[in-house]
Amino acid sequence: MSRMFPGAVSTACLALCTAACATAPEPTSGFLSSYEGLAARSDTVRASVRQRRDEQAARAVEKVHIERAVLTPDAAPALRAEDWSLVLGEMDRQVCYELSERFTVLDAPAPDAARVRLAATRISPTGQAGSAASAVASYFIPGPIGLRAPGTTGGLAAEAELLDPDGRQVAAIVWARNATVVGTDDPSLSRVGDAHQLAEVFGDMVGDAFAPADRKPRPIAQPDPCSRFGPRVRPEGFVVRAVTGLYQPEVSGGRRQEETAPADSDRP
Numbered sequence: 065m066s067r068m069f070p071g072a073v074s075t076a077c078l079a080l081c082t083a084a085c086a087t088a089p090e091p092t093s094g095f096l097s098s099y100e101g102l103a104a105r106s107d108t109v110r111a112s113v114r115q116r117r118d119e120q121a122a123r124a125v126e127k128v129h130i131e132r133a134v135l136t137p138d139a140a141p142a143l144r145a146e147d148w149s150l151v152l153g154e155m156d157r158q159v160c161y162e163l164s165e166r167f168t169v170l171d172a173p174a175p176d177a178a179r180v181r182l183a184a185t186r187i188s189p190t191g192q193a194g195s196a197a198s199a200v201a202s203y204f205i206p207g208p209i210g211l212r213a214p215g216t217t218g219g220l221a222a223e224a225e226l227l228d229p230d231g232r233q234v235a236a237i238v239w240a241r242n243a244t245v246v247g248t249d250d251p252s253l254s255r256v257g258d259a260h261q262l263a264e265v266f267g268d269m270v271g272d273a274f275a276p277a278d279r280k281p282r283p284i285a286q287p288d289p290c291s292r293f294g295p296r297v298r299p300e301g302f303v304v305r306a307v308t309g310l311y312q313p314e315v316s317g318g319r320r321q322e323e324t325a326p327a328d329s330d331r332p
Contacts, residue, residue, distance in 0.1 A: 087110060087111055089112040089240070090112060090185060090186065090239075093139075093185040093223060094136075095134075095185065096181075096225050096236050096238070097233050098233050098236070099236070099238070100116075102114040102115060102238060103115065111239060111240065111241035111265070111269070112239070113237065113238075113239050114238045114239075115236060118234050119276055122226070122275065123276045123279075124228070125178045126168055127168045127169075127170055127174060127177035127178065128163060128167045128169055128170065128178045128180050129170045129174065129180065130156065130160050130163065131179060131182070132152070133152040133222075134152070134183050135148055136183050136184070136185045139183075139187055140187040142189055143187060143256065147254070148184070148187055148256065150254075150260055151259045151263060154260050154264070155266060157263075158263050158266065159224065159266070159267045160293050161290055162267045162268055162270060163180065163270070163271055164284055164285065164288075165271065166274070166279050166281065167274075168289075169285075169290065175229060176229055179227045179231075180225075180274070181227065182222065182223075183223050183224070184221070184259075187218075187220055187256060188219040188220070188242065189218050189256070190216065190217065190218035190243070190252050190256065190259075191217070217242060217258055218255075218256070218257065218258030219241060219258060219259065220241060220258070220266065221240035221241075222263075222266050223236070223239070224236070224273075224274075225237075234274075235274045236273075237269060239266055239270075241262050241265060241266075242258075243258035
């Protein structure tokens with residue numbers, strides 16, 4: 065019968081507990097037109113989520129135009145514009161994919177369409193040295209669950225709202241999540257590797273937060289309304305991860321055509 069030494073058991077338990085801990089709630093940034101009525105979700109383990117939705121108003125929304133994500137002031141002071149622009153582009157892409165399964169997504173504003181506003185309020189850098197070590201460890205110990213060096217994981221916090229054609233807030237979400245030491249968040253040599261991966265999780269949450277509860281997913285319209293944000297599938301990203309064990313944002317998501325400057329504090 066195999067035995068586990070007490071020290072090994074303690075270390076494993078500590079790592080698992082660290083992975084399961086929820087991300088601390090983010091302070092509001094002032095980006096949303098209103099924070100009234102936001103309620104914390106209790107069914108999320110690793111993310112902090114506060115959201116609200118006017119169910120009747122959401123049912124009345126069919127068409128939406130997604131405005132490009134912006135960066136709030138001081139959200140990424142340690143990062144270069146070319147880095148945080150990758151994260152904003154992935155937020156655009158993932159939110160569009162999720163909303164296109166629930167609403168008719170327009171590529172331009174329209175008088176009868178609702179507006180979707182997005183902002184990254186914190187982009188925490190990924191520790192590159194720790195990611196390299198994690199990739200090496202994953203090579204020798206393969207499996208679906210990876211190990212990351214404590215203190216080297218990054219994170220993402222973001223806010224989004226759905227405004228009806230008259231500018232009234234229909235739904236809103238304040239979300240944050242950090243990559244975990246034990247889990248499925250891939251290591252990356254990019255400073256925004258973790259934040260870029262977490263943009264997909266944020267997109268999922270926005271889709272759930274904005275769509276009325278009784279609205280069923282629909283087939284993707286053709287031509288794809290989200291093509292302006294990049295392709296839905298980037299097979300080269302899967303190849304890079306399979307070969308190196310590392311996540312590379314440049315080949316895993318879409319890239320913006322132009323940079324987006326940090327947002328000012330003015331509300332719509």
